[in-house]
Amino acid sequence: MTAKPARIPRLESSALETPNRILAAALATFAERGFHAASLKEITERAGANIAAVNYHFRSKDELIRQVLDRFLGAINSERLAALDGCEAEAGADGPTLEALIEALIRPMVSLSRDQHDGRAIVRLLLQVRALPRGVTNNAVAQQFDPVHARFINALNRAAPWLHREEVVWRYDFARGAMMHILSDLDPGMRRLADLSPSITAADDETIIRQLVAFIAGGFRAPATPR
Amino acid sequence: MTAKPARIPRLESSALETPNRILAAALATFAERGFHAASLKEITERAGANIAAVNYHFRSKDELIRQVLDRFLGAINSERLAALDGCEAEAGADGPTLEALIEALIRPMVSLSRDQHDGRAIVRLLLQVRALPRGVTNNAVAQQFDPVHARFINALNRAAPWLHREEVVWRYDFARGAMMHILSDLDPGMRRLADLSPSITAADDETIIRQLVAFIAGGFRAPATPR
């Protein structure tokens, strides 16, 4: 048996990081063209990798999709949970206020979707998952979001004791819808629909958050529905 | 010049209605697979037409997309405008209440998206347009919706005089987001995300509308944002 040549520990990070570059390129391309229309050719070219690299590092295009969702959705949700932990720690025995909870829910997504390069991409991906339900994407998103939803619903249930738990779930869903909708309106590719009011198109993060919190808190404060 | 043979008025409606059957099949297929992944082959097969029929009756796939959007979005919006006319006629000199306006906005979309076969398809198409902005689809949707938005914003502005017009626009946008989001959660292909609360999944139209109206009206009644 011949001795193998001693393995030199890799210093060239480029090799090890090829999968990361592919993930980043895939995020951008999926967001621009959609999961289906985005081709592995374009993704690998953007990543500076060979077209066969996707099948080597990930098993298939579907696996790449799953890993993109896992990686980039995880980031927002850990921020949201950290914000929730933070406002629960600050709050007294009664728990956080409605406004504090709503802000913990929406601020990470709003600011991510605006100052980070990948932010708008993530919003588009989430909308794609809803617009074109598929097993792969539904499962990846649900796995990332379900624990977050459960914690926020519990906290909101405490902060809005005049509502039954079911009604909290309805309103929590409405809140997320309001947020996702305005974020997609503020997407430059979508501007056409927000043109009704230029002051919205030009709004900064804090204005968006203030408007969202006011509306959502008002929605939660509405009296419980009869029956 | 030789006389043309007298033209017999067409009795076989099948020939004249091929474009209609293609439009219906296209709506369903676009909703299931997305604008890009939906192939003309599948669409024409569903319509019982030949694959070349799309290029004969419509110029291209993009033209087919535009005509599908024009045709099916027009239906909802005329219903919404009719509902708005109706509640403005009933109301006194002060104009309709907030709740009446909100219901005029959401009821047509909610009930269409549930009892009609094409309803869920239209919701998915609208989400697709937001998730993957493209010139063709953006323009078609904007052209259909802009006049409706303008009228509702004016009416809501009257019914919520404690808000500046800009703030009405924000909240109008949030309202539509809440509606679209819950409708997509109730899409059977999407169930996974609404599993948090089985009572939501099983809700009927009136419950959905009642919950939406309560939340949105609460959101509009929230005090104006400082500044």
Next chain:
DNA sequence: GTCTATAACACGATAGAC
């Protein structure tokens, strides 16, 4: 107006050299 046939090309996946 409907059909068949085909042109012209893009895709994901993989085998095998390096």
Next chain:
DNA sequence: GTCTATCGTGTTATAGAC
């Protein structure tokens, strides 16, 4: 781990017979 080459299949669009 990276590359080239290729297989098999899918796509839109169109030309031309009926």
